[in-house]
Amino acid sequence: MTIPQDFSSLFFKSKLPDVGTTIFTVMSRRAAEQGAVNVGQGFPDYPIDSRLAACVTDAVAGGFNQYAPMQGSVALRAAIAAKIVAAGGRRVDPDTEITVTCGGTESIYSAIQAVVGAGDEAIVFDPAYDAYDPAIRLAGGRCIHIPLEAPDFRYDWDRVRAAISERTRLIIINNPLNPACTVATAADLEELAAVTRDRPIAVLADEVYEHVQYDRRVHQSVMNHAELGRKSFAVYSFGKTLHITGWRVGYCVAPPLLTTELRKVHQFNAFSISAPLQEAIALFLQRHPDAWRDVAAFFSAKRDLLLERLSGSGLVLPPAQGTYFQLAGYSRLPGPLAACNDVEFTERLINEAGVAVIPLSPFYRDPPAGMRFVRLCVAKQDATLIEAAVRINAYTAGTR
């Protein structure tokens, strides 16, 4: 018998046949190939805080080089609990309510596997971060997508009520919302509490951009909501808060029963997270307990710089409410450009302007026909943002 090259097809069917490489990886690769300015994928292109780098050296020298505890380093969980209180949150028990995971992504995956079973349904809002749907399907569940419409991306709670069924076990809300750059209001949280009340539905709140809210907005966390706090997994990421996306350290805060179930998954998936990196973050937060407080101001200045530099570009720029992204609409550019769908527009921008951005339609199961927005990342050096704006301005001016 000859074994074909593609011999895997002999034995099993792909569980995720439609899943390819993420749009972020594709655009970063294209940016490198084209020599384009990359304001697409969400990662900082500036150095990390040297005091944080020094903590890594101290942690390694201090002997934190073997397996960390499964649920997360004792020092880091204590530092997280202290940070939550300092940020105005409730007292959380580090032993029973905090689990350190491989980035926010692993918290999301583990929470979904913990509560979604075969035949269950989970509701997500599009545009949705791309990790939710595959994790729900790997759990054997069905992902119900509710679209939010540009440019406001408001929640339609009647639509949520209509989408809930006997089989609904989870609602995922991302606040602040990447890629829409909007934030949920206190009223949204009240609605979320109302639609899940007296039902066997848990909430997964992806709050990785908790500290990145602009214009004096106050973060509305499920953790601080009396009712939602008892049924929610809340997910966070030091990648976003400390500008270290490559360290892959995040955490989940959830009530003890949910935490117990999440840890059962985490234990046999990641098991535990890099010991010296956890210890380094703990040391950093002990030495500089306010280090996270300037994050909003830091990104706000970058958002404002980009808005100011693009103000003559002809792009529609609804100021981001949160996240370290900014939307740019191109519906008012000359006909041929405005006629492009967002993937075509992104292609033109990278090929003709030398700037890599991210289209919004890949974040929808059914992309809205008239989507005319792309996403730019502001977590970049000022020089990168200025160069991106110079290139975009020159390009749009040339088309008028």
Ligand SMILES: Cc1ncc(COP(=O)(O)O)c(C=O)c1O
């Ligand atoms: C909305 C959202 N959730 C989760 C994540 C994942 O966070 P991490 O990089 O810590 O896994 C990201 C990262 O881009 C994100 O934008």
